[in-house]
Amino acid sequence: MTDTPVIDNESHPQPPSQEEMPFAMIYGEAVTELPKDLYIPPEALEVILEAFEGPLDLLLYLIKRQNIDILEINVAEITRQYMAYIELMEAMHFELAAEYLLMAAMLAEIKSRMLLPRQEEIEDEDDPRAELIRRLQEYERFKQAAEDIDDLPRVGRDTFIASAKEPDRNCERPHPDVSMQELLLALSEVMHRAEMFESHQVQRELLSTRERMTEVLERLKGQQFVPFVSLFTAHEGKVGVVTTFLAVMELIKESLVEIVQSEMFGPIHVKARSA
């Protein structure tokens, strides 16, 4: 990014010459000739205006062009040049940011204070230029900092992040943990919603029947006919037998199994209806 506008080369060597600056707008006359030390091809003016980052930037440019230190600026001279730019821009009907005009007013004020008769006891810090100089310096160091940052080696311009194809993915995602309480809450939630919620609906008995239903279905899976009696295990005792019986009844009711008895008092077989 260049910080020096294109006019630099043309104007730099020439010392500013006040006499040759009857800049028309200042005196309320139409512009007939652009000042020598300010000559800018009109089509370039827009570019130039864009090249300045505001009034401080423009002032810095004017100061640098004269090769003087910020601390030693001649406010009258800088003001004159600054105003020339402003007038020129206005003459070219460029819309100027308010900041430029504000700076013009500030310069004019400093200039008038500099013209006041100097009092003997005046302190240095009362130098009317002090605030302007402070701002110029402050701006200049960040302008430089911005250039320095721009010069830093940058990803995608000066350096590139190195990468290689990763190995094939063979990792499985870890499973989330589920607590029993979450499960119960989910159940209670869904039961609430189904308006079927009654605590006694889900009970020990029912569950054991449900579990047995699953077991019976497992037994029947892939089998044609399973003898009804083989579903019962005597050592489970009465409760176990009843549970199995209820489970089979429930399975029949839900049309999940069918019962087949080929002859009266013959052996009963159970078959999964879907098998």
Next chain:
Amino acid sequence: MDITRLKNIIEGALLAAARPLDISHIEQLFEEDACPSRDDIRAALEEVAVDCAGRGFELKKVSSGYRFQVRQELSQWVNRLWEEKPQKYSRAMLETLALIAYRQPITRGDIEEIRGVSVSSQIIKTLHEREWIRVVGHRDVPGRPSLYATTKQFLDYFNLASLEELPTLGELRDLEDIDPELSLDIDQPQQGTEEQAAEADMDEDQIDHSELPTQQQQEHNPDRHNDV
């Protein structure tokens, strides 16, 4: 151009490109009048490959060109880069699991009827993959829907000897009385959008891991576009 410089350029380009480069891509890195011969490029590639001996990556020739890739034997470590913290299961998932546990054997249709919304296939798939549910049969109705039941692994996970040990909803109430705070963070999902949220959760579950590297690669060169 000396071979070391050429090797460095090739290495740098392959590492920066994040895609395979063939010989003609490599030629394009050079000004026309400074372009090394194809033989030189091939020789340099061979040397680059040799230089990788004993390192964590290797030069591979794939159909679209050459690329560096991380050695497969490092996958058990490297793949942990993408390991994610397990996410919580969605409300839809937990409800489905609860219904299968308490109402087994049960079809997807039954679950949908009770929940009042459809059950995504992804939920059933995830529960299968986790080996918490299995198909114990099919209901003999049109479509012959699968009957789901829980597994021994399910019981093991929840430290239950049998389904009988599943707590009842009555016990849940006691739990809530004991520690009302506990239930609060489980109830997090907002009531109104629960279902959508649940579905959305599941969508995330479906994200294919293999898509991730692409996104990362895009980050390589965030600056190629739009001038500011």
Next chain:
Amino acid sequence: MDITRLKNIIEGALLAAARPLDISHIEQLFEEDACPSRDDIRAALEEVAVDCAGRGFELKKVSSGYRFQVRQELSQWVNRLWEEKPQKYSRAMLETLALIAYRQPITRGDIEEIRGVSVSSQIIKTLHEREWIRVVGHRDVPGRPSLYATTKQFLDYFNLASLEELPTLGELRDLEDIDPELSLDIDQPQQGTEEQAAEADMDEDQIDHSELPTQQQQEHNPDRHNDV
């Protein structure tokens, strides 16, 4: 675990990740009971860096960790991989970024005051989108303007490990210290004002002193002094 294996794992992970990894990321590649010590990891990283000597890439420590990156001197070739030219940033954006970097935390108003022009919302938005800046708080004045600071991504992007590595800020000189008759000597550093400038920088505090470029660094970098 032997050092070669550890080095290979680190190399593989850095190349596969395509983003900086810090020591704790590297630790996470291992099972808890097989995790090498931080000292071992550091030692391996050092060796990995040494192994890159003479190659097209290097190991670089940036703000968010270590990464492999293509050597700067190869950029003229590597850049030809892409059709687009690397992006240029406007001065307005760079100056705004510089002010946020050196004066953080800072409000938009502060930036406008120093630059003497208004800062466009677009610039702030772009800097946000690039994740180079973030809001770290609000100044307790009417309007509660946002206080901006830079991010790790900013440092990573500009190849910096910390704010301390930013180029040294030019010095401010006081008008009253200039004796008009001895004004030739203006280049002498003025201790007093530097101190004050440093204090002023810190006024906003919240920022660790150690992160900001200190005046001592000017000694290492004598060329950075502003020629006024």
